Amino acid sequence: MSLIEGRTGSWETVIGLEVHAQVTSKSKLFSGASTEFGAAPNSQVSLVDAAFPGMLPVINGYCVEQAIRTGLGLKAQINLISVFDRKNYFYADLPAGYQISQFTHPIIGKGEIILDLPDGSSRTVGITRLHLEQDAGKSLHDQSPNETYVDLNRSGVALMEIVSEPDMRSAEETAAYLKKLRAILRYLGTCDGNMEEGSMRCDVNVSVRKAGDSALGTRCEIKNVNSIRFVQQAIEYESRRQVEILEDGGKIKQETRLWDTAKGETRAMRSKEEAHDYRYFPDPDLLPLKLDEKWVENIKSTLPELPDAKKARFIEEYGLKAYDAGVLVAEKPNAEFFEEVAANRDGKLAANWVTVELFGALNRAGKSIEESPVSAKALGGLVDLISNNTISGRIAKDVFEIMVETGKPAADIVEEKGLRQVTDTKAIEEAIDKILAANADKVAEYKAGKEKLFGFFVGQTMKSTGGKANPAMLNELLLKKLKG
Ligand code: ADP
Numbered sequence: 159m160s161l162i163e164g165r166t167g168s169w170e171t172v173i174g175l176e177v178h179a180q181v182t183s184k185s186k187l188f189s190g191a192s193t194e195f196g197a198a199p200n201s202q203v204s205l206v207d208a209a210f211p212g213m214l215p216v217i218n219g220y221c222v223e224q225a226i227r228t229g230l231g232l233k234a235q236i237n238l239i240s241v242f243d244r245k246n247y248f249y250a251d252l253p254a255g256y257q258i259s260q261f262t263h264p265i266i267g268k269g270e271i272i273l274d275l276p277d278g279s280s281r282t283v284g285i286t287r288l289h290l291e292q293d294a295g296k297s298l299h300d301q302s303p304n305e306t307y308v309d310l311n312r313s314g315v316a317l318m319e320i321v322s323e324p325d326m327r328s329a330e331e332t333a334a335y336l337k338k339l340r341a342i343l344r345y346l347g348t349c350d351g352n353m354e355e356g357s358m359r360c361d362v363n364v365s366v367r368k369a370g371d372s373a374l375g376t377r378c379e380i381k382n383v384n385s386i387r388f389v390q391q392a393i394e395y396e397s398r399r400q401v402e403i404l405e406d407g408g409k410i411k412q413e414t415r416l417w418d419t420a421k422g423e424t425r426a427m428r429s430k431e432e433a434h435d436y437r438y439f440p441d442p443d444l445l446p447l448k449l450d451e452k453w454v455e456n457i458k459s460t461l462p463e464l465p466d467a468k469k470a471r472f473i474e475e476y477g478l479k480a481y482d483a484g485v486l487v488a489e490k491p492n493a494e495f496f497e498e499v500a501a502n503r504d505g506k507l508a509a510n511w512v513t514v515e516l517f518g519a520l521n522r523a524g525k526s527i528e529e530s531p532v533s534a535k536a537l538g539g540l541v542d543l544i545s546n547n548t549i550s551g552r553i554a555k556d557v558f559e560i561m562v563e564t565g566k567p568a569a570d571i572v573e574e575k576g577l578r579q580v581t582d583t584k585a586i587e588e589a590i591d592k593i594l595a596a597n598a599d600k601v602a603e604y605k606a607g608k609e610k611l612f613g614f615f616v617g618q619t620m621k622s623t624g625g626k627a628n629p630a631m632l633n634e635l636l637l638k639k640l641k642g
């Protein structure tokens with residue numbers, strides 16, 4: 159928890175999110191039109207999506223299944239009966255004059271998400287509900303100086319609105335929530351979680367209260383923020399803005415605000431008093447949605463292993479620390495890569511090489527794991543050379559760098575460059591003798607009690623062997639010689 163220190167004391171930030179996640183589906187929620195991203199404007203619009211009179215919506219069973227899968231993944235209650243309502247409002251990109259959504263009876267009820275925080279601890283955030291709804295079209299204001307164009311390709315695309323409890327207490331926790339939610343959606347394959355393409359958008363509700371208060375403060379809602387970084391910036395800005403108003407003796411007006419990316423500030427959009435009265439009522443074109451319990455059970459039996467379960471298994475099976483396991487399971491391709499490296503090998507060593515060296519190299523090159531210049535098999539080969547004492551961990555780092563550059567197998571690099579570790583006792587003893595003889599003064603100092611010189615002798619001997627002496631043997635033999 160991070161508090162804001164104001165003039166009048168400490169303040170706590172409270173955050174709740176409404177996330178709109180686009181269902182990964184080839185066709186829309188109530189029509190057969192395509193949902194493919196990037197198509198020419200208005201090329202994917204059926205008569206239903208354009209709200210022609212007399213057109214009837216037909217529910218897409220696949221989208222319903224994805225909502226159920228997501229609900230199960232959020233350990234949430236699946237409501238066997240839910241109702242589609244009309245949410246009425248007028249907007250140019252909403253041809254029907256209403257959006258089909260779910261209000262009083264959503265398909266998914268209460269669930270939870272466990273956050274893995276950077277300090278290794280975890281925290282549970284409540285999910286209030288998940289409901290299915292249609293996306294609206296898109297108004298294009300930048301195509302002409304004096305006209306607004308409308309693109310209805312997105313009109314009718316299936317969205318899952320996932321509402322959280324006001325359980326988050328900082329920008330970092332909120333980022334962790336979004337990352338975890340996105341990971342779960344991606345593991346399930348129900349939403350691609352791509353915020354740049356708008357398949358995951360989020361409304362951020364922020365309020366502040368004096369540290370220790372139990373009542374919630376009045377919230378502002380920041381609409382449609384489209385990256386995790388912007389969500390964090392918006393929370394930082396908005397919470398400080400609210401604290402300043404309250405400390406000046408003012409009141410927070412409940413309102414909808416916008417995040418201005420260029421200015422780095424939130425701006426009022428509309429107040430709650432002028433907010434819409436949506437006049438929700440059950441859509442007469444659609445019957446209540448009744449789910450067969452067996453179908454739900456069936457879907458449950460096909461769920462993949464999700465991040466939390468995978469994390470627990472990595473800790474148990476490979477002996478990883480909670481933090482490392484959390485890092486590895488955060489993205490499914492990373493977890494799969496790790497398991498291939500770790501198979502029949504030292505899991506901790508494998509995790510270390512994947513999370514430190516490989517992720518570091520990928521980061522520097524700006525590459526994803528799919529584009530890794532070193533395959534899981536090749537990295538496994540390097541780990542083997544460390545485990546069977548062919549090379550030391552130190553030399554392995556150099557070998558790894560050459561692997562990244564050349565794509566050659568570790569074993570070939572070791573042979574070509576003659577990097578095999580020296581494990582021959584005699585050879586190491588000879589190297590030590592030379593160093594001790596050349597530094598008789600320091601040996602005397604060491605024997606007189608200056609024990610930290612030990613590191614100096616190790617370093618010099620290691621250097622004289624080109625870094626190839628087996629470190630454990632070198633230490634042991636050196637100690638013997640100095641004591642003897
Ligand atoms: P609305 O449609 O009016 O925005 P919802 O119930 O859909 O209402 O969403 C409310 C969201 O605001 C939830 O995510 C909830 O956790 C959050 N929220 C409610 N009260 C507060 C508060 N005082 N501070 C921060 N977030 C809040």
Ligand code: MG
Binds near residue numbers: 176361379
């Ligand atoms: Mg809202």
